[in-house]
Amino acid sequence: MNVIEVKKLNKIYNESEVKVQALSEVDLAIEQGEFTAIVGPSGSGKTTFLNMLGGLDEPTSGEIHIGGTDIRGLSSSQLIDFRLRNIGFVFQAYNLIPVLTAKENVEFIMELQGVSKKDREARTMELLEAVGLKGRENSRPAKLSGGQQQRVAVARALASKPKFVLADEPTANLDSKSTENLLELMEELNRKENVTFIFSTHDQRVVNKARRVITLEDGKIIRDIRKNHTI
Amino acid sequence: MNLKLAWRNLWRNKRRTLITVASIFFGVLLSTFMTSMQEGTYSRMIDNVVGFYSGYVQVHAPDYWANKTIEYTLPVNDSLLKAIGNTPDVKTVVPRLESYALLSFQDNTKGAALLGIDPEKENQMTNLAHWIDRGSYLQNGDDGALLAFNLARNLGVEVGDTLVVISQGFHGASAAALLPVRGILKFPAPTMNNLGAYIDLNAAQDFFSVPDRCTSIVLMVNGYSRVDQVKSRLVAKFGNRYEIMTWDEMDPLTKNMIDADRSGAYITKGILYALVGFGIFGTVIMMMAERRKEMGVLIAIGMQKHKLGTTLFYETLLIGLVGVIAGFAVSCPLILYLVYHPIPFTGETAKAYEQFGFEPVMYFSAKWFIFARQVLIVFILVLLVYLYPLAKTARLRLTKALRA
Numbered sequence: 001m002n003v004i005e006v007k008k009l010n011k012i013y014n015e016s017e018v019k020v021q022a023l024s025e026v027d028l029a030i031e032q033g034e035f036t037a038i039v040g041p042s043g044s045g046k047t048t049f050l051n052m053l054g055g056l057d058e059p060t061s062g063e064i065h066i067g068g069t070d071i072r073g074l075s076s077s078q079l080i081d082f083r084l085r086n087i088g089f090v091f092q093a094y095n096l097i098p099v100l101t102a103k104e105n106v107e108f109i110m111e112l113q114g115v116s117k118k119d120r121e122a123r124t125m126e127l128l129e130a131v132g133l134k135g136r137e138n139s140r141p142a143k144l145s146g147g148q149q150q151r152v153a154v155a156r157a158l159a160s161k162p163k164f165v166l167a168d169e170p171t172a173n174l175d176s177k178s179t180e181n182l183l184e185l186m187e188e189l190n191r192k193e194n195v196t197f198i199f200s201t202h203d204q205r206v207v208n209k210a211r212r213v214i215t216l217e218d219g220k221i222i223r224d225i226r227k228n229h230t231i
Numbered sequence: 232m233n234l235k236l237a238w239r240n241l242w243r244n245k246r247r248t249l250i251t252v253a254s255i256f257f258g259v260l261l262s263t264f265m266t267s268m269q270e271g272t273y274s275r276m277i278d279n280v281v282g283f284y285s286g287y288v289q290v291h292a293p294d295y296w297a298n299k300t301i302e303y304t305l306p307v308n309d310s311l312l313k314a315i316g317n318t319p320d321v322k323t324v325v326p327r328l329e330s331y332a333l334l335s336f337q338d339n340t341k342g343a344a345l346l347g348i349d350p351e352k353e354n355q356m357t358n359l360a361h362w363i364d365r366g367s368y369l370q371n372g373d374d375g376a377l378l379a380f381n382l383a384r385n386l387g388v389e390v391g392d393t394l395v396v397i398s399q400g401f402h403g404a405s406a407a408a409l410l411p412v413r414g415i416l417k418f419p420a421p422t423m424n425n426l427g428a429y430i431d432l433n434a435a436q437d438f439f440s441v442p443d444r445c446t447s448i449v450l451m452v453n454g455y456s457r458v459d460q461v462k463s464r465l466v467a468k469f470g471n472r473y474e475i476m477t478w479d480e481m482d483p484l485t486k487n488m489i490d491a492d493r494s495g496a497y498i499t500k501g502i503l504y505a506l507v508g509f510g511i512f513g514t515v516i517m518m519m520a521e522r523r524k525e526m527g528v529l530i531a532i533g534m535q536k537h538k539l540g541t542t543l544f545y546e547t548l549l550i551g552l553v554g555v556i557a558g559f560a561v562s563c564p565l566i567l568y569l570v571y572h573p574i575p576f577t578g579e580t581a582k583a584y585e586q587f588g589f590e591p592v593m594y595f596s597a598k599w600f601i602f603a604r605q606v607l608i609v610f611i612l613v614l615l616v617y618l619y620p621l622a623k624t625a626r627l628r629l630t631k632a633l634r635a
Contacts, residue, residue, distance in 0.1 A: 056531055057630045077535060084533025091633075095528040099239035104232075111232050112533050160533070 002065075003163050003196050004030040004053060009062035011048055011219070022048040023059070024219040030164070033194040035187065037201050037210035045219040046200035047168060053198065054087050054166045055079045067163050084112055088157030090167035094149040096141040102128060102152045103137035109159040120159075127155040131185055147178025154185060164196035171203045183209045233538065237545030240518075241553075247514055248550065254510035255554020256561075259605045262500050263562040266601045269496055271570070271594035273489045277455065279420040279590065280485050281478050283357055286325070286449035287458045289481065290315060290465065291474040295446060296481065301330045301401050304444035305473065315448060318464050320457040325352045326445040328435040332398035332406070334428060336386045343382050344427030345398065347435020347445075356451050359416070359429070366390035366414030373431045375413035380424040383415045390414060394428070400440035408438050419592075421585045507554075508612040515547055515616050519623050526624065527632025536624050543620040551613040555606055563602070569595040 011023040022045045030036060038046050051057035052064060055071050064071050066086060074082055083089075096105045103124050110120035128137050131151040141149050150170060157165045167186075171179040187209055189195050199206055207213055215223035241248050281287050295303035307326050316324040328347035333340055350369040354360045359377075360368040369377060376396075378388065388394060393411045400406040410430060418424050436442050452461045458477050465475045479486035529539055574593040576584055581591035 051630055054531070056633065080530060080533055080535050083531065089528075089532055091528065095525070097236070097525065097529070099236065099243060108232065109532060112538070156532070 001032050002029045003032050003034075003067060004028070004198075005063075005065040006053070007063040007065075009049075009052060009064065010060045011045075011052065011057070012060045022219050023052070026062070026219070026221055028214070028221065028224075030196065030198065032163075032196055033190065034212055035190045035197050035210055036212040036214060037199045037207050038214045038216060039201060039207055040216035044216040046216055048219075049216060050166050050168050050198070050200050054089060055083050084109070084160060086163045088160060088162035088165035090150070090153045090157050090165060090170045092169040092172045094141070094146070094153045094173075096149055096152055096156070098141050101138045101140055102133055102144065102148075102155075105141070105152055106155045106159050109156055113160055123159065124155075127158055128152075130189070131155045132181075145178070147174050147181060150174060150178070150182055151185065154182070154189075158189065158193075158195065162195075164198060167197060167199045169201055169203075170199060171201065171206055176205075179203065179205055233542045234545050237542050237549055240522075240542075240546050241549050244517075247517065248553075251510050251514040251550055252554045252557060254507050255551060255609060256557040258503050258507035259555055259558025259609070260562045262503060262608075263558065263566060263601055263605055265496060265500065266604065267562075267566045267569070267595045267597065268593060269492065270596035270598055270601060271573070273492075274596055275590065275592075275594045276485055276489065277478070279423070280482050281451075283418060283420060283423050284426070285478050285481050286356065287452045287455070287478050288321075288450040288461055288465070289476050290448040290450070290469075291446065291476065293471065293474050295474055296476060299329075299446075301399070301439045301441060301446070304328070304401070304441050304446050305448075306443055307445045307448065308443065312448070314468065315450065315465065318461060318468065320453045320461050320464075321450050322453055323352070323356045323451045325349060325356045325449045325451075326432060327353075327447050327449055328432060328439065328441065328444070329446045330398060330439055332396050332428075334382070334386060335395040335397070336388045336392060339386045341382060341385055343379075345396065345435065345438075346427060346429045347432040347438075348429050349432045353429075356449065362416045362418050364415045364417035366412065369413055369429065369431055371431065372433060373413065374411070374434055375430070376410040377414045377416050377429040378412055379426045379428070380415055380417040382425060382427060383412070388412050396428075396438070398439070400438065402440075404440045406438050406440065408434075419590045421589070504608055504612060507609075508616060511547065511550060511612060512616045512619065514550065515619055518546070519543075519620055523627075523632050524635040526627060527629055527635065530627065530629055531633060536627070540621055540624050543624065544617050547613050547617045547620065548610075551609040555609050558605065559602060566595055566597050566601075570597045 006026055006028040009023055009026040010021070013020040013022055026049065038049060040046050048057065052059050059072070069082065071079060071082060097108065100108060106124045106127055107120050110123065115123070125134070125137070128134055131154055133148060133151055133155070136144065136148065141152070144152065171182060174182060183206060186197055190197055199210065201207065211227045213223070213225045214221055290305070292303045292305040312324050312326065315321060326349060330345055331342060332345040334343055350371055350373065354368065364380060369375065376394065378386070386394070390412055393409050396408045396410050398406040410428070416429070430438070436444065450461065452458055462475055462477050469475070526539060530536060573595065576591040576593065584591040
């Protein structure tokens, strides 16, 4: 079953005198439980593509269906709510709320969803344990290492029970050990809980772990490789 | 969570928040102090005008106030006094007969007001006996007089001396009498010390040939705020039969002076609060600029803009609230102390005050609205400043914010 279906997706930036075609006629389908890396050189359109999939930016033309919903038809407010309930985000710079503890950062999403205090506390502890941060739940981000912060970010992304998690260069700021630990964690979550992960990355270690690798160049998909076969 | 987030965000940059809170603190402190001093002074001025002499409301014969002669008197009897006294919010009712006379002692002659009063009722209302400096207060039916301090000094009389009093009575009848001085009155309000001589009401009615008549019935009411209501009730009760005037209609000078002084103070306080407002605004601008990316992240992960706006509103409100509470923590005890310990002026300042007819004492007021007004002003400032983060949040472009 496809979680994401993209048809003839185009994005043209008109910000300067020169028009920039960031994405061109992109077609893509991603199934539930995939562990997919989107790779490509800088300026190839990886972040733009991820922003489109996450409903953070509007395409110039084309369709994006997530779980059967055409997100282009949603209003700004509906789109925020859609993201809250369907998409988890992991950012390159972690982007945790600095004034909240690890536990509060994870709980925050569920509070926005209106989950009861009891349920969200239970799930937060479960997630923090899963990402190996039990005992650090009351630490603020500044007191955690980069790797630990990114683990909190993963827990936060999963807190809302999303259809998929978008991770934009999640290992870019991590050392090799933290990268390895994070990838193992995400792989385990993918395997055990069937969470769909989509990464944009330059990191070969991430590419090696991915079971599907999509290569973008000049806004076009030039390669789509599944580890067991190539399309 | 919104409130918790707002509170913690507030202390992310402690120094900046404390500077902003300090600006509100000083604004509130100065403004409450200034307003308290003004209101205390105004209240005292009104009390002086009302409590020592005019009362809050007076009932006259028609056109008395414009002419102020003995020809415009009204007949006074118990039923009229009772009808006025029964009006809701009327506390005391005191009849008076007022006119002017020449007062002589030895080679000195002075023109002054001659006030016929009911000594007992007058004392109940204006506490006149309290201001006896020398001698004794009048008894009912007394044939003597009480003289205001400056008048006694200018005439060179002392208690026990006898004055010659000459005036014109009703319909041009000549009025003359000898009045032994029973006492000298010294008021805290300098203008009152020039006023004139007080005699018994019956003696005054005989002197001016107006038996059972008065020029004014003076009323005290249950507080300043009831004055207009009492006037309306009396007008409704008596129609055009009497001229009914409130203290500020009788003494527009005091009223205008208070209004003019208030207007001047509004400008000063306006400038003060504008500075405070810009202080808060500066902080909010910096907060918004620093946290643009964070706001982008919050919206990206699913926080609705209106919820983000609420958090930002709480932040702005909390800055104001902390500043107001800090300001009140100092201004409340200070003002309460000053209410009970007014500041007396001495030396040249005191003389200058007296020359202008003011009591040389700085009074303070602790009326609730002085404090409530500060809360309201800071709240309005917060609302105005909040327009900026509100607009910024509404216009936030997610992809740009995330790249910030």
